[in-house]
Amino acid sequence: MAELQSKLITAIAGLVQIVRKLRSPSGCSWDREQTVESLSPYMLEEAYEVADAIEMNDMKLLRNELGDLLLHVIMSAEICEERNEFSLTDVVESISEKLIRRHPHVFQDQTDLSAGEVEQQWEAIKATEKRDEGFFGSIPSGMPALQTAWRIQQRASEVGFDWPDARGALSKIFEEIREFENSCESGDSETQKAELGDVFFSMVNYCRLLRFEPEALLRTNNRKFIDRFTKMERILRESGISLNEADMEMMENAWQKAKLE
Numbered sequence: 001m002a003e004l005q006s007k008l009i010t011a012i013a014g015l016v017q018i019v020r021k022l023r024s025p026s027g028c029s030w031d032r033e034q035t036v037e038s039l040s041p042y043m044l045e046e047a048y049e050v051a052d053a054i055e056m057n058d059m060k061l062l063r064n065e066l067g068d069l070l071l072h073v074i075m076s077a078e079i080c081e082e083r084n085e086f087s088l089t090d091v092v093e094s095i096s097e098k099l100i101r102r103h104p105h106v107f108q109d110q111t112d113l114s115a116g117e118v119e120q121q122w123e124a125i126k127a128t129e130k131r132d133e134g135f136f137g138s139i140p141s142g143m144p145a146l147q148t149a150w151r152i153q154q155r156a157s158e159v160g161f162d163w164p165d166a167r168g169a170l171s172k173i174f175e176e177i178r179e180f181e182n183s184c185e186s187g188d189s190e191t192q193k194a195e196l197g198d199v200f201f202s203m204v205n206y207c208r209l210l211r212f213e214p215e216a217l218l219r220t221n222n223r224k225f226i227d228r229f230t231k232m233e234r235i236l237r238e239s240g241i242s243l244n245e246a247d248m249e250m251m252e253n254a255w256q257k258a259k260l261e
Contacts, residue, residue: 015071016088019078036076043072044142055219101125123158135159147215149204157208166209173202231258 022031046069053062077088102125105111105118113121130138139151156162163169180195207214235254236246246254 012074015074016078019071019074023078023082031075034075034079036079039072039076039079043069043076046072051219055216055223120158123155144215146204146218149201150208150214153205153208163205163209166206169202169206169209173199173206176202228255228258231261 019031022028024032046065050062050065050069053065073091074088077086077091081087100107102122103118104125105113105121126138127135136152136155139148139155143151153162163172176195176198180192180199183191183195186192204214207217232251232254233243235257236243236250239254241250243251
């Protein structure tokens, strides 16, 4: 264990030194010019690439993408240390303290809790720490809307604001679809948008109650559609037809063939 910790500390310290070299006057002009603000979109991109690697179950790729994400964490912490705001050590100590504080059943009481009870305890402790932010204050405003909807519903369920089971949520979807259909007859686009938004929100809630993460489901379906569309394009091309030349019937026939591959 001691040898493993020593190796880890050495590896992280080495990465910190590389980042400091890149940021130094004799280092890289691009790295030296970066700020936490300029790096923010790249960090978000790296987080999505980590998610992609997980979805593909590619452990070699995941190792590399986690490394890219770690680089951004260390780079951002280094920039903040240069500004005399905080250091990487402060970041590590802060998350360590939080983990201990929010897991009293492990570090204090030694109580055996279920995964659901642990989640409720975590949110209850967080709520007392962030009382001034409001119940949903800790949800990042920049998070994708689909993920935000899932997180909002998840949080609401932790205080009992939830359906008893998934059947109620499924009925709600059909109710919202009927309301959307009625809004279509009115011709009011603003009402239609609102009602269609309710349909989306209800479907996210149904996914949650089935213990599916909607973002992951949609990512999988996006990839499936792209893969199948690419096969359809190849089938058409092998028949001497381009996508621009194909009519709907040709594409449908090729699509059905692609489904069988």
